[in-house]
Amino acid sequence: MRPKDFQEATARRIVEIFEKEKQNRVLLADEVGLGKTIVARAVVGKVSDWHRKMGDKHFKVVYICSNINIANQNSKKLGIRDEDCLRVSESRLSMQHLKIYQNQGRDHSFQQLIPLTPATSFSMTGGCGNQEERALMFVLLRRLPAFRELSGFSDFMRYYELKNWDYFVNLYEGQVVSCDENGSGYISIMMAALNQAIPNGMIREIQAVCHKAAPEDRWRSRDMINSLRRIFAQISLDKLEPDLVIMDEFQRFRDLIAPADDETGMLSKKFLQDSATKVLLLSATPYKPYSTLEEIGQNESFDHYREFMQVMDFLLYDARKNAEFKSVWRDFSHSLSELNTERLTVLYANKSNAENALYGSICRTERFRAGMIDASKAAEIEIGRNDILSFAEMQRFLNEYNIGNVPVDYVKSAPYLLSFMESYKLKENIVKQYKARPNAQLLKHYKTMLLRKIDLNTYKKVDSGNARLQYLMDTVFDGGRSCMEKLLWLPPSKPYYKTARVFRVGSPLSKVLVFSSWEMVPRMIASMLSYEAERLNCVKINENKENKPKRYFAADSLEADSKRKRRIVVVRLRDYAEKVVSYPCKKLGELYDPLEYLGRGLDSVQKDVAKKVRALLGQIKIKYGLSEGRGSAKDYFNVMYHLFDGFEGEMPSVIPHNAEAVFTNIAIASPAVCAYRLFKNDEQADTLAENFVSLFNKTESMDILDVLYGKSDDFYYEAVLRYCAEGNLQAVLDEWAYVLGEKGDDLLESMQGSFLGTASVQVDTYESFSGQSAKPRMRNHFAVGYFNARLDDKNVQRTESIRLAFNSPFRPFVLATTSIGQEGLDFHLYCRKICHWNLPSNPVDLEQREGRINRYLCLAIRQSIAQKYGSIAFHTDVWDEMFHAASEAEKQDLSDLVPFWCLPDDGSNAVKIERIVPMYPLSKDRLVYERLVKVLTLYRLTLGQPRQEELLDAIHAAELDDEALDKLFINLSPYFRNGQACGKKVEALI
Template sequence: MRVIARLRATVSEIALDLLSPDLVILDEFQRFKDLLDAPAETDVPGAKLAQRMFNQEKAKILMLSATPYKMYTLHDDEDGDDHYRDFIKTVEFLAGPPRAVRVESQLKTMGRAMERLTSDPAETALAAEAKDAVESELRRVMCRTERTAFTTEADAMVKLRHLPEPQVTPQDLRSWVTLDRVAKHVGSRDALEYWRSSPYPLNLMERDSYMLRKNFHDRVDMGDPTLARTLSSASGLLDWRVIRDYRKLDPGNAKLRSLEEDVFKSGAADVLWLPPSLSYYRPSGPFSHTGLGSFTKRLVFSAWTVVPKAISTLLSYEADRRSREKELASAALTSSASDPRRYDDQLRAVAPLTLKITEDRPMSMPTWSLTYPFAELTRVTDPLAVARHVRRRDLPQQEVLDIAEQGVRSLLAELLPESLATVDDLGAEDPRWYWAAPMLLDRRRDPAAADALARAMREFLWGLPKGLLEGEEHAGQAASSRAARLHLDETQRLPDNLGRPPVDLPRRMAELGVGGFGTSAMRALTRIAGDHSAEEVKDRSVAAFSIARALRLLFNRPEVVPVVRSSGDRAYWRDALQHALDGGLQSVLDEFVHVLVESEGLSNKDPAERVAGVSMAVIEALGLRSTVNEIETFEVDGPRIYSHQHRMSTHFAARYGGRRAADDKTFHRESSVRRAFNSPFRPFVLASTSVGQEGLDFHPYSHAVVHWNLPSNPVDMEQREGRVHRYKGHAVRKNIAEDFGDLAVLGESEDPWQGAFDAAVVQSTAQGISELVPYWLHTTPGGATVERYIPAIPFSREVGHQRRLTRTVGVYRLAFGQPRQDDFISVVADRHEELAWMKVDLSPPGTQSSRRDPAADER
């Protein structure tokens, strides 16, 4: 190892000698502070290398970090951080000790003036001069643009919202009594925080995650009779019979009860994805629920590892229960005896959109047609083109289908003799027309292109990775791929003995064109790539088919089928198509691929690379499988306690972090969860510990943060909220769509989202606003904001802590560069509005906030 380390160091030294850069960029440099603090003469290899780089004569160094020093610290900070010491050392490194001394002196002058809030004009003028001097000195070496300066209310779009008030029920109190008795008996610490934060902690805690749970389990294994007596009359423990029979389960915790009510009142349990921010026609069916228009995914932060597991498990169960209740109501069943399926059976449910074969004959051609990117249907049924044609984007779904049907009829008129569709003596209607007609149109338009696409799709199906085959009816990769190839062959073979076309053929084709998985995916990819060579169009069609296939597997999942299935005898593929039509799948995919182009770093790639990268990202987001969480229930028989392990799936809500294993499988799972949450599809709630608090993006489809447990530091609170307050975040896109949606949809830009942001940039540039607008900040009256939720239990210590913390969040920037910031804030907090002009502004020259106190200019 020493030899390898020395070789690495030597290679680094040689590279540094040979390179002659004009600019060196160090990102997140706060992670390497030990290198910055090292003395000039040091024997530490990394520090020596850093000093050589810093001291190059020609190269300029750009150091990037949002947190080069901790913005706010308490005098008894448990991590030992000290804002003042940290800040001054950073300035010394960047500007040199003499300038650091001047900055330190001027900051002290500012601090004294703020503490006294004197009315003496001379002292006020002196403080203003000190502020200007600090800004001037620091702008030589650093800049920092605060988002608060560019919103009218100085709130950076962050608003405190309220969940339904957490209500502690008598059952909750009985649960506390049980937990307290158990904790005291097994010799564990006060369990109040466990009870306040998590429902059913004894059932949901991992066995080795908490001392309380470990001690409890040890006593269970020992057969502790006293513990058995306690549990025999206990309240607040999970009863598996309730879950098994899909009965209503008490949330068991005031905070979870509040979150559950808030999430499900939106109608989110009845849909598979969030409504699009920029729709091309009115949402229908379950997507027309009034609560869904303003709904966004919830990001929950807790200090306890059991909380993410509890939230994801119990919210997912409630979503399942509601779907099951809807399913029973639709089937007009009155008791479980009529339909014996139970919760345990969910994992063994049959997938209704599977590609089935019988005696080497494909039996699921309508399902197959959902995924095929028929070229002519894609062209004539684009809902965006319909909106542009009628100059409106608020048409009802049926009117959009009417217009799309006209385009289909014009194509069919060229394909079919008029008599063939009207003569009754041709026998019964032939349902094969539903999938054959779109293919006949493609072959008629360009036979060579249709054949080339078929060959490319066959190659794709042969080489399909095994990981993408999960959810198929056939367990083996070969069998699954063979079923798909047989359906492809049937599409290419096209029967020559077709009977009479169905009367509703144009309408069904219009529906397939507007909402089909393959056609929608093809149009979405075309919007970000444009029209190019036949080879690129062929590859794009295969990419669209792969996305459509992932969507088909989504609709196959056991937790999804009850959500989508309608009452009556309509085939499930029709239900899936109707869900896509109701939810504006085209608008959803257009928005998603636009977001992915930049988030995946594909903006400057050629069209083929862009399409490949985006399609893979969409497939990965759709590929998140339900996670199975282990829970434990207890049965008391005399002096003995028997524990039973059960499995519960999570899909509507998911957890991030909190798993004890740190292997590759866990890492892959965490990455998959993050990708799925950053998509419009489920999960709609993500619960995390502090592991998700720094350096991760969760903003593409979330602008709501729930502070389950409040942090001690206001910077930590803002850091959490920063996860959903980023470039082109969900709240920003909603507001852009509100202000520029009509202009974008009815304009000429291939990608309407690019058109919307281009229009917003023109407006902000004309007004001379910071470049933070519109990409990071864009507000509109009554529009979306970054939502801050704090479910504090009434009359608890959390209420007082919430008041102190939210008060400090609005004020702590005044304590910039001051020692013992918490003491300083206690003095100036009540007068912070009068002192607002004293906030140090380090934004680049020419972009300073226009909201500076006019009185300061007079002084």
């Protein structure tokens, strides 16, 4: 992706600071959602060009980010090659020496980018690492004379790890030898480094433990292996020698600039205490931009002003520059604290000096905010009887066992608390007390603490039991009007023809992102909404008495012995039925050009394409002497493959009676044909189409199509093709490709990774809690939870898959997350509705949350663009041409923020981002929300000032007009400071 004009201006400014102003530490603090990674990529390109001109042969960049998911998300944006991207198991700092020398062989590229993550790369507490880490160390250490013939050394390094040890040893032996053979001299260099780094005393101690091999020496082994890990980590650091260090989401590991004597200290001493290393910090919030008096009172060590000064001390490592800045900043702070409308001239002058001082090491661009957010759904909600019962019954239950009080916020956040409150101390205490003194009658009497497995199994309507959950369900399902439970993907923002049936909705649809303070909430929302979506379809199926009743669980029996049984899924797209859907028939694809039929109804499009299909069928009937008859999927495929596209093989026996309608839908919307029009490549089209086969073979998908078209196992593929046509699949894929911004194999890989399988979470029910059955699992497909999990390959891949799927047009349609999704991750491509389940205490957290969906090419912008410019004359690329038209009409003298991030609000009822805040009546929610919004508009005026809350009160009391306030905002945007546009003069944008 090429940087936009304001991003290019920022990249040039950063390089200017590095090269001309000789300042080696720069903070890029662009507001959340404005593409700091794109700016960083441009900086990498410019600095590498500069170094190449100076004669450098190898330009190395170390990219440090807070977690593997962010590394995966940003790697392509930053230009990191796939071979340099990390797996969790191989991301340890103690293993990076291998990666470094693998990329320093004979054919290495000029640029090398090495990603590191603190949670794994620097994770060297008291442990002995993972198996891969120890295997690589073993492969190298056994080459040293001291360990070469040492009996028991393999067992020592294995550290009681029996599974896969030999596999990993052989794997890394091959990599080490291959790396050495590429001309890097890897083995000899590592041997020299290890001989110098490992003390003789440690060698003797390891030899003694290996000879003794007693069980009591296990803890001694642990300490020695940990010491070896530190040695390997230090060697990696010594060999990195980066030309540029990029620290992404810097606020997540701010302690690196004032480190302790541990593994993070190793990193800091290597890169960050050396002022000769160029360091680019990326963070919208490098210090907490705003702190309330309450927050400061609760934690005296927490202080926004102290954090701000700590960051500035790090940036301004030159003592003279640091002293000058602090003098200028004191003058500005003093003028601001004595805010007086009669002395504004002095204040403005001091503000200008402070702004210039910051601009020497900080760049920051902010978006236009007015009019982007629709806050009409930040409202009080209606509580029901079960909201009260949830609290009363749980409290009575706790009183019965003398456990204490249930937190009111728990009850407000989730229904059926004992079903979803896993890993909570309160739940653990309840389970312990109940097992010691069970009271089955009391448990059975209370209906709001636990789900009933028998109700779930028969798809009984389960009361939401919680006003917030009911509000969310009403928002998502809209009383059945949204048809969301029958959708497998969202309708396109710009349909090529008028969508039909369930895809014909009144207002543009959106996914929903939910933020909560409690980990039980994502688990609960994912389970309850997925169950409700599934129930709405299965109830319809069960109304047909000819069908065998569908049950939620695998077996009708709810006894404990049925807990391991899984649903038996009989896939319907298989053999030739699968081929009909997944074969990219070029001849049929030629019969439909989307631009030719823009704006027409589907019936009209089908009628016109059917004429072309009829003529084509007439030709092959005459040519091959075929007649119509009762055909099968095999006949459809053979007609396409052999007769239409001319490949040799078995001839069809007949032309199926319904061939005209089926081939018409294939021409318009077959997954394979649509993919071929997108990729212009058979193999890529076929590969993507196979993902659609898997999608339509899911039980939930088959249920939807059975409700819409009736059940037909033999002709299910016809229903699939009909659904694709009604869902405007070509427009869906083209829009998706546009926002991903990729081509070829990269695009295919991104799309493939977005088809999420059905997962499940374990929940407690009345039956399991009372000991009648095992804990069942509830399926998550319509909605999913994104929350903290173990940091291993499997869970990292799962969370990464969730992020990719939510950023696709396909399910899940609801993502519920804790603060883990609050910073650094994008969820904006198909979501413009954000629900604050629990309000944060700080306005910056509210802004960070909403920044997840208020980003480049976000759904609200695309739906607005399609609404305003969807009827222009198109020639080749619908989305490129719509945004070009919008830029011509809307941008004027503004930056590229318009139209890619916002649009001037001209009263055209453009689509907006919806802020959903379900507030309980007569609670503190309303006051908290109003305070957050009030502070959100002006907190930037108090950046880097002590006691910000009091300062905001003074600013409000001064009653400054908009022009005066505008002059007090600090402008650190290179684009706007250069006079290319005035960023504060746009009154209202969406």
